[in-house]
Amino acid sequence: MTGRLVAALAGAVLLSGALASGISAGAAGPVFVGPTGRQIALTSDDLAKLPSVRLHVSFLAEHGTSSADFAGPLLWDVLVRAGAVDSGKPRGTAREIIVVTGADGYIAALAIGEISPAFEDKQVILADEMDGKPLTPGHLRIVVPLDRHGGRSVRDVVRIAVAAAATKTPDR
Numbered sequence: 001m002t003g004r005l006v007a008a009l010a011g012a013v014l015l016s017g018a019l020a021s022g023i024s025a026g027a028a029g030p031v032f033v034g035p036t037g038r039q040i041a042l043t044s045d046d047l048a049k050l051p052s053v054r055l056h057v058s059f060l061a062e063h064g065t066s067s068a069d070f071a072g073p074l075l076w077d078v079l080v081r082a083g084a085v086d087s088g089k090p091r092g093t094a095r096e097i098i099v100v101t102g103a104d105g106y107i108a109a110l111a112i113g114e115i116s117p118a119f120e121d122k123q124v125i126l127a128d129e130m131d132g133k134p135l136t137p138g139h140l141r142i143v144v145p146l147d148r149h150g151g152r153s154v155r156d157v158v159r160i161a162v163a164a165a166a167t168k169t170p171d172r
């Protein structure tokens, strides 16, 4: 094998590893993963078709207070569109969590119950606009209204996974 071929193969392995871990290499938007582990890639066109919600937020960060205007689809609508949640089964979604990963590997978790219309119905968005300027598909940001600290406002979102905590009762 030539050195170049070895390097190309190593690159391909690295790339597939990065994709499998949800660290997307290109300008693609986030990968969505449902509770069964199934991956769904929604295009930016799919996201653009969902109604956009506008939010002004202020939160504490290590460098002081951050304030900005954000706009984008509700995270709930995005997860429904991706088929990652079952809106007809509130009892089943009560034990589900959402794990959001940024391009740098930073992770924050939300509960499905916070954003489900059957529960808190909090207007968490997947922002594709900040202060009137579009955010490119690799730079979408989670915005959680009323969070005091910015820790759950994950930047450069590459992966949004829904997972269910274990239970011994049947789902219905």
Ligand SMILES: Nc1nc2c(c(=O)[nH]1)N[C@H]1C(S)=C(S)[C@@H](COP(=O)(O)O)O[C@H]1N2
Binding pocket: 060, 061, 062, 066, 101, 102, 103, 104, 105, 106, 149, 150, 151, 152, 153, 154, 155, 156
């Ligand atoms: N991808 C990514 N998103 C992140 C972080 C991070 O380290 N990586 N830090 C979080 C924390 S702890 C805070 S306080 C805010 C800070 O946001 P700002 O720098 O836009 O004010 O980003 C959040 N989102």
Ligand SMILES: [Mo]
Binding pocket: 060, 061, 062, 149, 150, 151
């Ligand atoms: Mo922070």
